[in-house]
Amino acid sequence: MEGAEGTEGTHAAHGAMTSGMACLKEQSKSAPEEISSDSRPHVTFLPQPQIAVFESSWVLERARSFKMAKQLYEVFERDEVTDDMLLHAAELFSQNYAVWGEHSSRQGKRVILSARRLRPQYLPTNSRASYVRVTVDGKLAGNAFACRWPWQGKTICWVTQLVVGMEYRDRGLAKGLLGALREDVDDIYGIMSSHPAACLAAGASFGGSIEKISLDFIAKNAVSIMKASPISYVRNANLRGSLFDTTDSTGLVSGVNTEFFVDHQEPLEALSKVRELWNWSLGELPEGHEYLLIMAAKRRLSRPL
Template identity: 60%
Template sequence: MAKQVYEKFDAGQVTDDMLAEASLLFNDNYGIWGKDAAILGPFAKPGSRVRLSKDRLRGQYLPDGAACSYVRVTVDGHLAGNAFACRWLFNGKTVCWITQLVVKYDFRERGLASGLLNQLREDDDDIYGLISSHPAACMAAAKVFGNSINLVNLDFIRKYAEAVMKVSPIRYVKDAKLCGSLFDPGDTSGRISSVDTNFFVDHAEPMDALAWVRQEFDWPLGELLEGNEFVIILEVRRRSRSRSRSASRALSLSK
């Protein structure tokens, strides 16, 4: 049986060698540029792989001064998936935002993304967030940090997404433009909870996943448009031991 090992690191423990390996994983497994990507510049050639160097990984996902974490999973000693996260405070609550999540093609659909997210959980987290075009990433986040994708609290996202994201130390989260009927009742595009990130990654794989997920679940986040991604924000589901704390936090958030 294959040996899976999960490891978690604070930003300061992440070496250049680890990032070089993460960069290879990303370049080979994240995705390809979509047909409209050329407007971003010559680096985004439609059909070519989306790439990130180790320096960009550090700059974008482990910026100086921010409370970031990195988790990875190896299978029989080989890197099979990883995730970056960043924590910041919003109204005295700890936000933990998943800023990147990639699993190697050969190891997908066997729970590694969910396992990585599980490693990132901390007892003091109050809110989790993720921007992703891939429904599987949203499914994994909903399950690990909440209940299930069909039980996502859209009202919570509508109320807090903008304020939570605006204070993020991660540039693409801070700059993402919310869109969809959750934020603009006049939006008739079919989007419900999306962001316009101008990230024109090819949507063929996420769209296949979406069609498949919709056969099983009442998908709450709406349609996926080019250059857009889904946004999901979840309130922490606390275990009974801290029920009173959970109740008081929920009350203070709903004010």
């Protein structure tokens, strides 16, 4: 009985398969007609896509910090500089210039400059000195001091200080300050600085590019130009580098030994980035030294009236 039930069950299953195959055959015969009826062109409308833009709070804050609504450059001759201007200039310097390095007894502390020292050091009475500042939205963002003196029938313009507030750097303010100092009577420009960015800005503002600087010009004229300066720290600077001493092994090419031992971490980081983009010819930066840059003025092209 079990066998009969099993056989019956088998036949039932076989019958179902036969019936199913017949059904498939029937469907296959009618399939072309169905495909033909659906082959007509038709358009399907999809929901309109929506695009959402997400900006992180960091990006928004960064954008706000870079926004500078108003920049104002002002140039003052020595007699026009007030004590209040010098007070703000001293604050800018002391808060942004540099910190003392490991070879200083004040390592890690900020380099401080008082307002009372600014006038005799940077605006001496026996010179034609000037001061330029840039304010951003009414706040002092950077400034520079310069001094002019005659040399062999030419006019020397020497940048004695250049400071830009940390929050305003990498925005072209240094170049703008130096550009504001330029005068048509200037024949030669000079600067001593431990920061490659200052040299880069000077090269771009006065000589066209840091890559166009003539080392031969510096080697031939540095001594006599600097000895004629009314600024004591320029006049008494000790020239250093392979440009002035072929036995110099420090890696410095053109510089001065100021024994001003500020921390060089930031300048060296900047130097690494500068070398990726430009041909840097002033060499390495030993402790207690500054770069020396002297260049003939790039004449401005006159424009027709």
